[in-house]
Amino acid sequence: MSDQHIYWFLTFSLLLASVLVTFLGHEKSSKTPFPPGPKPRPLIGNLPDAVTPEPWLLYMKWEEVYQSKILGLTLPGKRIVILNAVEDVIELFEKRAGTYSDRARVPLLELTGWTFATGLMRNNERWRSERRIFQQTFKREAVPRFLPIQTMKVHAMLRQLLADPASFANHYRTLSASIVLEITYGYEIKPKNDRIVEVVERAIAHLIENGDNPSVAALNVLPALRYLPRWFPGMGFHKIVDDCKTFTQDMLNIPYEYTKKCMREDSNKPSLVRSLLESDAICEESVKGIGGTVFSAGTDTVVSVIECFFFAMSLHPEKQRKAQEEIDRIIGADRLPTFKDKDSLPYIDAIFRETMRWLPPFPLTVPHVAEEDDIYKGTKLEDPDSFIPERCLDENGEIKENTRILSFGFGRRLCPGQHLATNTVWLTIATVLASFDIGLPFDEFGNPIKFHQVHTKADALHLKPYRCTITPRSVNARKLVEATEDTAGY
Numbered sequence: 001m002s003d004q005h006i007y008w009f010l011t012f013s014l015l016l017a018s019v020l021v022t023f024l025g026h027e028k029s030s031k032t033p034f035p036p037g038p039k040p041r042p043l044i045g046n047l048p049d050a051v052t053p054e055p056w057l058l059y060m061k062w063e064e065v066y067q068s069k070i071l072g073l074t075l076p077g078k079r080i081v082i083l084n085a086v087e088d089v090i091e092l093f094e095k096r097a098g099t100y101s102d103r104a105r106v107p108l109l110e111l112t113g114w115t116f117a118t119g120l121m122r123n124n125e126r127w128r129s130e131r132r133i134f135q136q137t138f139k140r141e142a143v144p145r146f147l148p149i150q151t152m153k154v155h156a157m158l159r160q161l162l163a164d165p166a167s168f169a170n171h172y173r174t175l176s177a178s179i180v181l182e183i184t185y186g187y188e189i190k191p192k193n194d195r196i197v198e199v200v201e202r203a204i205a206h207l208i209e210n211g212d213n214p215s216v217a218a219l220n221v222l223p224a225l226r227y228l229p230r231w232f233p234g235m236g237f238h239k240i241v242d243d244c245k246t247f248t249q250d251m252l253n254i255p256y257e258y259t260k261k262c263m264r265e266d267s268n269k270p271s272l273v274r275s276l277l278e279s280d281a282i283c284e285e286s287v288k289g290i291g292g293t294v295f296s297a298g299t300d301t302v303v304s305v306i307e308c309f310f311f312a313m314s315l316h317p318e319k320q321r322k323a324q325e326e327i328d329r330i331i332g333a334d335r336l337p338t339f340k341d342k343d344s345l346p347y348i349d350a351i352f353r354e355t356m357r358w359l360p361p362f363p364l365t366v367p368h369v370a371e372e373d374d375i376y377k378g379t380k381l382e383d384p385d386s387f388i389p390e391r392c393l394d395e396n397g398e399i400k401e402n403t404r405i406l407s408f409g410f411g412r413r414l415c416p417g418q419h420l421a422t423n424t425v426w427l428t429i430a431t432v433l434a435s436f437d438i439g440l441p442f443d444e445f446g447n448p449i450k451f452h453q454v455h456t457k458a459d460a461l462h463l464k465p466y467r468c469t470i471t472p473r474s475v476n477a478r479k480l481v482e483a484t485e486d487t488a489g490y
């Protein structure tokens with residue numbers, strides 16, 4: 001029997017009793033109709049329907065099939081409601097936030113020590129206290145103090161793009177990790193093969209790569225499987241859990257110990273972990289957890305957006321030219337854009353917003369869980385698959401009033417890192433477009449690449465790797481980038 005078959009066999013036979021009880025319970029208690037959706041199969045419900053690489057596309061198709069923007073899926077032990085319309089999301093996650101701000105219990109996360117992650121915590125006192133710290137640290141008025149770090153790192157990336165354009169993906173990955181590690185731990189990373197970056201990336205990658213392993217999926221459905229001995233067929237998850245746990249502990253401890261060492265050695269480098277330790281307001285476990293959360297929530301998400309920005313520019317030279325014309329007109333050719341220019345470059349802002357709409361890092365955001373039973377019963381976006389920054393602008397070319405970036409989530413779980421992330425991505429977009437021309441995308445054989453690129457087996461949405469040329473716009477642009485070495489930070 002293959003591992004896959006053992007998984008199905010175990011899941012079905014061991015689940016039989018508990019699933020029946022849950023279903024019967026539901027049948028009795030639920031007098032209100034459940035939203036329409038594909039017909040659940042006996043015992044496994046809609047499990048096979050739910051496992052698909054790009055579920056958001058499937059949910060849009062179901063909207064047509066079942067003629068409803070609210071869809072229902074039944075999984076063993078739980079029911080999932082899919083909200084396809086923003087107004088429903090806002091009504092439930094924001095107006096009824098008291099009910100819809102919990103997170104799901106995922107046995108794999110609990111067994112591997114990922115309970116440290118603030119964003120995955122249940123709605124409890126620890127989550128509320130850590131969320132307050134996130135909000136204080138990264139609120140709109142507080143993030144300008146990080147601008148010097150962000151500027152210095154973005155400038156370093158521009159110089160790397162000049163020196164080695166073919167490795168552009170490595171450069172923006174380094175950018176994102178370097179900002180987060182410096183802010184969180186006061187740690188300055190090496191551009192290549194940095195030990196701490198490897199430690200934290202290994203922990204995240206191991207969890208993601210094994211998240212859909214059949215035996216792990218079985219464990220998530222039936223946590224009691226963990227009591228079966230390792231020699232039992234299909235128990236591959238034991239080794240995965242052990243490794244994940246070790247890697248997660250390293251991720252939390254190694255950068256944390258670095259900050260503590262700096263403090264012992266009297267280094268005066270500021271960092272979030274340092275100020276939390278000095279304030280003595282929360283326990284060591286929470287300090288480590290907050291550090292790990294900033295990295296796991298704030299690095300790959302930003303990478304995802306910058307990756308999609310390069311791809312969008314590569315596919316749409318006409319939008320790129322329009323953005324560069326705006327920069328040339330407002331800033332001129334004698335300096336690079338800075339944060340002070342943000343309000344005078346609406347087309348750059350529109351490119352940022354459209355990138356976040358076109359390929360958001362979490363196309364389904366992070367599921368919210370209802371804490372109690374709840375009964376609940378716009379305008380249609382034209383051509384949603386196309387990259388059109390103009391849709392964010394009014395007739396005067398200014399950002400439309402009251403527009404909101406939906407990719408940062410909703411309600412009490414709204415991303416607290418949104419202002420920090422926005423600044424990093426905005427400055428990247430503005431300075432890259434001021435300095436470089438990005439050529440059309442092509443694959444390793446030189447064939448042009450079309451839009452259909454997405455793959456998602458990662459922390460956040462990512463594109464399949466592709467190539468493109470990145471060349472300085474002019475001799476002057478090259479000089480401006482080279483000169484950032486001397487003006488680092490400002």
Ligand code: HEM
Pocket residue numbers: 118119120131134138293294297298299301302305361362365366367368407408409410411412413414415416417418420421422
């Ligand atoms: C472009 C980059 C980013 C995107 C698109 C993004 C998106 C999101 C989304 C969709 C959620 C879930 C919201 C919900 O459940 O409704 C979230 C939660 C969260 N994000 Fe971000 N994020 C980004 C960057 C960051 C950064 C830089 C940080 C760190 C400073 C961060 C920290 C968090 C935390 C701590 C949570 C959990 C909030 C909670 O559950 O209370 N994010 N983010």
